[in-house]
Amino acid sequence: MPTETGSQPTSHKYLKVRDYLVALAAEELAVGDPVPSERALTQRFGVSRMTVRHAIDALVSEGVLEKVQGRGTFVSAPRMDFEVRLSTFGEQMQRLGLSASTTVLDSGAVAAPAEVAAVLGVSPGAQVHHLRRQRRADGKPMAIEEAWIPVALAPRLFDDGPPPSLYDALRTHGQDPQWGEETLAADIATREECELLDMSENSAVLRATRRTHGDDGAVMFSRSCFRGDRYQVWVPLAPPHVPEKPSRPSPAPTTSKEDS
Amino acid sequence: MPTETGSQPTSHKYLKVRDYLVALAAEELAVGDPVPSERALTQRFGVSRMTVRHAIDALVSEGVLEKVQGRGTFVSAPRMDFEVRLSTFGEQMQRLGLSASTTVLDSGAVAAPAEVAAVLGVSPGAQVHHLRRQRRADGKPMAIEEAWIPVALAPRLFDDGPPPSLYDALRTHGQDPQWGEETLAADIATREECELLDMSENSAVLRATRRTHGDDGAVMFSRSCFRGDRYQVWVPLAPPHVPEKPSRPSPAPTTSKEDS
DNA sequence: CCAACAGAGTGGTCTATACCTCATGATGTT
DNA sequence: AACATCATGAGGTATAGACCACTCTGTTGG
Numbered sequence: 345m346p347t348e349t350g351s352q353p354t355s356h357k358y359l360k361v362r363d364y365l366v367a368l369a370a371e372e373l374a375v376g377d378p379v380p381s382e383r384a385l386t387q388r389f390g391v392s393r394m395t396v397r398h399a400i401d402a403l404v405s406e407g408v409l410e411k412v413q414g415r416g417t418f419v420s421a422p423r424m425d426f427e428v429r430l431s432t433f434g435e436q437m438q439r440l441g442l443s444a445s446t447t448v449l450d451s452g453a454v455a456a457p458a459e460v461a462a463v464l465g466v467s468p469g470a471q472v473h474h475l476r477r478q479r480r481a482d483g484k485p486m487a488i489e490e491a492w493i494p495v496a497l498a499p500r501l502f503d504d505g506p507p508p509s510l511y512d513a514l515r516t517h518g519q520d521p522q523w524g525e526e527t528l529a530a531d532i533a534t535r536e537e538c539e540l541l542d543m544s545e546n547s548a549v550l551r552a553t554r555r556t557h558g559d560d561g562a563v564m565f566s567r568s569c570f571r572g573d574r575y576q577v578w579v580p581l582a583p584p585h586v587p588e589k590p591s592r593p594s595p596a597p598t599t600s601k602e603d604s
Numbered sequence: 605m606p607t608e609t610g611s612q613p614t615s616h617k618y619l620k621v622r623d624y625l626v627a628l629a630a631e632e633l634a635v636g637d638p639v640p641s642e643r644a645l646t647q648r649f650g651v652s653r654m655t656v657r658h659a660i661d662a663l664v665s666e667g668v669l670e671k672v673q674g675r676g677t678f679v680s681a682p683r684m685d686f687e688v689r690l691s692t693f694g695e696q697m698q699r700l701g702l703s704a705s706t707t708v709l710d711s712g713a714v715a716a717p718a719e720v721a722a723v724l725g726v727s728p729g730a731q732v733h734h735l736r737r738q739r740r741a742d743g744k745p746m747a748i749e750e751a752w753i754p755v756a757l758a759p760r761l762f763d764d765g766p767p768p769s770l771y772d773a774l775r776t777h778g779q780d781p782q783w784g785e786e787t788l789a790a791d792i793a794t795r796e797e798c799e800l801l802d803m804s805e806n807s808a809v810l811r812a813t814r815r816t817h818g819d820d821g822a823v824m825f826s827r828s829c830f831r832g833d834r835y836q837v838w839v840p841l842a843p844p845h846v847p848e849k850p851s852r853p854s855p856a857p858t859t860s861k862e863d864s
Numbered sequence: 865c866c867a868a869c870a871g872a873g874t875g876g877t878c879t880a881t882a883c884c885t886c887a888t889g890a891t892g893t894t
Numbered sequence: 895a896a897c898a899t900c901a902t903g904a905g906g907t908a909t910a911g912a913c914c915a916c917t918c919t920g921t922t923g924g
Contacts, residue, residue: 356876356877357877358878378904381903381904381905382904382905383903383904391878391879392878392879393879393881394654394877394878394879395879397905397906398877398878400905401661405665411905411906412886412887412905413885413886413887413904413905413906414885414886414887414903414904414905415886415887415888415904415905416887416903416904416905417904417905429841523840523841524840524841525839525840525841526840526841527836527838527839528788528810528837528838528839529832529836529837530790530791530809530810530811530830531790531808531832531833532792532806532807532808532832546792546806547792548791548808548809548832549790549808550789550790550810551790554841556841570790572789572790572791572808573791575789576788576789577787577788577789578786578787579785579786579788579837579839580783580784580786581689581690581784581785581786581814581816616906616907617907618907618908638874641873642874642875643873643875651908651909652908652909652910652911653909653911654907654908654910655908655909657875658907658908660875671874671875671876672874672875672916673875673876673915673916674874674875674915674916674918675874675875675916675917675918676873676874676875676917677874677875
């Protein structure tokens with residue numbers, strides 16, 4: 345596609361204004377600082393006010409700026425990351441400052457079990473890569489993880505042996521993980537899980553089943569079993585759904601407050 | 605001064621267009637159907653095209669509509685709710701088609717225990733409303749829930765007895781829940797919990813601790829204990845973090861596909 | 865029969881201007 | 895000093911056109 349991003353100095357004046365404001369917010373200004381007024385930008389760029397507003401509105405909806413009528417437009421605080429992301433075990437451990445290690449328990453292509461086939465949307469018995477691993481944090485067993493990926497999506501995925509990161513491997517094989525859904529539930533560990541996780545019998549585990557979607561449907565199904573005493577999930581919660589009425593764009597006046 | 609906030613029903617033409625489109629999308633049209641063109645709306649409402657576009661753009665950013673250059677504007681599929689929301693037990697059960705019932709186990713104002721005080725950011729020993737409830741779905745015990753709310757925030761919160769919905773009560777007392785954070789972990793139920801949840805000993809439970817924030821800090825701390833065999837949490841996962849550069853207005857055409 | 869083209873229709877960008885509402889600070893007035 | 899008023903300047907809404915880019919479709923040529 346010649347949708348060449350870079351260059352094209354001419355195209356789209358509002359993008360110029362936008363880029364200018366983005367740079368300004370990122371480099372020159374601090375959170376809460378006002379950006380130039382719409383009329384000022386109008387003159388600086390020699391464009392009409394509607395064009396300036398177009399640029400600003402885009403940044404407002406992206407959370408970069410916020411507008412307050414009668415006062416101005418301000419650099420908004422980086423908004424809390426309200427989305428739980430498709431992170432890997434390694435990333436999660438890194439965030440916690442722990443070292444992650446892994447032992448592959450099983451690896452290879454198998455015929456998809458019924459449930460797996462259903463979740464992945466492939467015909468039962470279709471070939472799927474299968475990987476089962478024990479994951480440790482600072483050497484201590486933390487979880488057992490099992491994953492299935494349709495062979496048809498990435499035939500050579502396991503050619504170099506089981507990859508250290510399935511997500512990375514999927515990416516390099518043209519199957520970028522786009523989004524996912526995960527279900528969490530508490531359960532009692534099975535005997536085998538107790539062994540692999542080095543737990544006593546009747547211990548609680550957190551079971552997570554995850555379906556990862558790519559550009560064209562489900563790319564992976566995985567089931568993880570975490571030690572209940574060593575793992576917990578943090579979930580940010582967005583405000584309750586507001587019916588419909590726009591009424592308040594609610595600029596969330598981050599400002600004010602603690603300024604002496 | 606009568607800075608009358610309310611009123612202004614008529615004003616704002618773009619809201620009329622917006623409301624019309626919302627109704628249209630909700631009642632008349634199916635997902636994927638086109639809405640009237642911008643020029644058509646211009647004439648129907650006797651407004652300028654910029655006004656129509658203002659209304660449409662708002663709905664696009666809300667996910668109600670999507671635009672495709674050269675083709676038109678369409679009712680978009682209800683987008684996946686990528687945010688887990690501050691929902692109440694009642695709402696959760698309703699979504700599952702179950703009837704929710706509640707038994708209040710304990711209710712009143714108490715001195716905040718140390719941990720509660722710390723989480724809520726009040727001084728230890730400060731008065732907090734306390735509510736402990738058993739929650740059932742279709743009559744079967746589902747969870748035990750305990751909540752603490754600083755009395756200072758809403759002194760009369762429990763004046764009419766423990767409210768059926770704490771979130772609704774907070775709202776009516778001027779402490780709108782804005783966002784929250786929840787931590788989930790698996791554990792073994794205590795003896796008391798086993799009794800209240802009608803479980804045998806050594807059963808797994810999902811423990812959720814939630815801090816709810818209002819406009820001005822934490823408004824509530826709650827701890828829930830769900831039956832592991834009857835409750836699970838669904839979490840949508842956003843794509844791995846994209847660097848910074850928006851570059852891409854990325855209209856995300858979503859369309860195509862099923863159109864014959 | 866199929867490819868190429870032209871036209872119509874849709875959203876995308878942009879201008880130049882007008883008047884409104886709201887927040888703030890300077891100026892008066894009490 | 896304390897309060898009221900007003901001017902200023904910010905964003906908010908709205909107009910009436912103009913031309914561009916893209917998608918379709920029906921027509922026309924080969």
